[in-house]
Amino acid sequence: MTRSSAEALLEPHIPIQRGSRRPHLVEETGAATTTRRVPGLAGGQRILVVDSDADGAQSLVCRLRRHGHEARSVERGSVALHAYEDVDLVLLDLELPDLDGLEVCRAIRSVSSVPVIVVTARGSELDCVLGLQAGADDYVVKPYGFRELMARIEAVMRRAQVQPPAAKEISHGPLRIDVNSREVSLDGRRINLTRKEFDLLHLLASHPDTVISRKRLLQQVWGDSWSRRTVDTHVSSLRSKLGGSGWVVTVRGVGFKLGNG
Structure with a gap:
């Protein structure tokens, strides 16, 4: 019997050639972008974006940084399983080149309570159910509005704030x-x-x-x-x-x- 591929991980990050894919975000028009602060949340959050679309991920990272968050991106699930321990929130795509995103979500949730929001093009009801059952705190379908994503991040982090810290x-x-x-x-x-x-x-x-x-x-x-x-x-x-x-x-x-x- 073979181990789950999420256990075999832990390989170094190998950059993927950047390509041209459709954007993740639906641009908001007719309104200026402003930074919103959530009552009770001190400053920005450390956010890890896990997405094989390097251009789309970098665009999202830049927008998150403009809103006061400390954001970075990785392209592979195996790298995410090393990096999530140092962040406050994970934005996880399900379409990754090495591991299925559901497997990555389960692996994180089995050892950590860090909030995870699935951000993916898989938009069926079954996909959403599987994502939540895998341990995701929320599920966002691409393409999405950036203001909606920000609102979901704020809601998830508010819930995380009131939870007692995990015992050491x-x-x-x-x-x-x-x-x-x-x-x-x-x-x-x-x-x-x-x-x-x-x-x-x-x-x-x-x-x-x-x-x-x-x-x-x-x-x-x-x-x-x-x-x-x-x-x-x-x-x-x-x-x-x-x-x-x-x-x-x-x-x-x-x-x-x-x-x-």
Whole structure:
């Protein structure tokens, strides 16, 4: 069984030859462009534009900068999966040269709460549903009006402002999970986990009183591209490394939840 291509990533950014494609934006006419500030948001946001259309992406970056944001662009999904950690918002196209944008969105959402707005030419209802199910906070179809995009950015960032920051360390009895270093210890002893084992434990520990369904685990940890057996195998391995089945409790017919060892 092969890994999801979003896991294999992490390749250096290879610029793509700029070409001529239709513009992303519907130009607003008859009104001067002005900078709007959102109450409660201090200054501009750090925005990452992920789009293989280099000319269109650069045009959007320039307009975002004129509105006070710190914006930059990348053309490949693999590069975005390195760059999103340093930004406040991701504007993500689904048509990328190396990875499908839905896969990129799922990969980001499995480990981060950074807001993601899908900005794409895929305009069907099904595409929108799939984008939101992949973890996007909003969905904008090209071509779009720039003022509409700005309003959606403001709305998404307002919602993000009121959410509590993600915990840097999760403690559950003798179990310690350092989110930044991705290290786990039990009774002071370091537990060496694979990437997916850590993601699985982190998801369960982030919702200690909640039963997480198999479907949700597959979607958030594996991008919904693996089988039911994958969850069972990783749960078994995780239990073995933690020293018993009590840390990952099976709720028959529903899913799993974090136990007490």
